[in-house]
Amino acid sequence: MKRGCKVDFLFLNIIGEKLMFDVSKVYNFLIARYTFTYTPKMFIIDGKEIIESIKNEVPDNLRQIAYKIVLYKISELIAQKNNYLALVSGESIAQKSSQTLKSLLFIEKQISITMLRPLLSFDKIEITDKARQIGTFSSSEKIKEYCDLSEGPVTTAPHELDMKKIPSFKKEIDKGVKNVLIKKGVLMIKDTKQINIPFNSKIVSIDIRPSTKQKNNPIKTDKQMSYSKALKNLDFFQKEKIYLIVCEFGVLSENLSFEIKKRGVKAIGLSVNAFKNYSKKN
Known part of the structure; x- marks a missing residue:
């Protein structure tokens, strides 16, 4: 957006209403503050069935890799249907197990569309500093843990034989893309946050x-x-x-x-x- 590109958003909802609320807050803030001359869209996909399939069918040490591959494939299908030129992600090298250089290259081989990574060379401190600068750090902190599917060590250097252990999940991916919900502009969300502080002079x-x-x-x-x-x-x-x-x-x-x-x-x-x-x- 900063460089004049029109950007739309994809959200794979793997939890439900609470995660939708947290993501919507950040999305609304970003588009209200940084988009001009056009109205962005959010593609929302129910990912709960996909996550259950990954947990049931993929070895624990490969689940993060499998999740990322599914997310890439869904993004590519939506991009092809809507004539998008590229995908954009917030990944950076070696920030986590599925983001080592070998993992990123392995995952990207599963799609053919161009992938852009503006934060590729940023370390964790630089990324959190940038989030604090634009004002999203605290809200983003609440969201990030939802995507951790592993319960132990995760493969950091996947190879082609690992693909045999990861199903295509074509049925789940096609179903998700077919039933995608498309929202335009600011998302209407009901803020039900409760404040249990009685009014007083403090x-x-x-x-x-x-x-x-x-x-x-x-x-x-x-x-x-x-x-x-x-x-x-x-x-x-x-x-x-x-x-x-x-x-x-x-x-x-x-x-x-x-x-x-x-x-x-x-x-x-x-x-x-x-x-x-x-x-x-x-």
């Missing part, structure tokens, strides 16, 4: 949305402060207070709350809708 609510958002959709908070200013002034937050940090989708607010809590201060990140629900009850 609570300070802060709206960190841009001024234009505050003007177009005003909410009553104790203070307004930009996200960047808050990050640069963490000393402002006092240990005797409890802070409710509010942003549009709850992504930046969760990230800021994470940084505040690291300093021993109580803070909760909320979306606008979650904050409105809290305000109604108090």
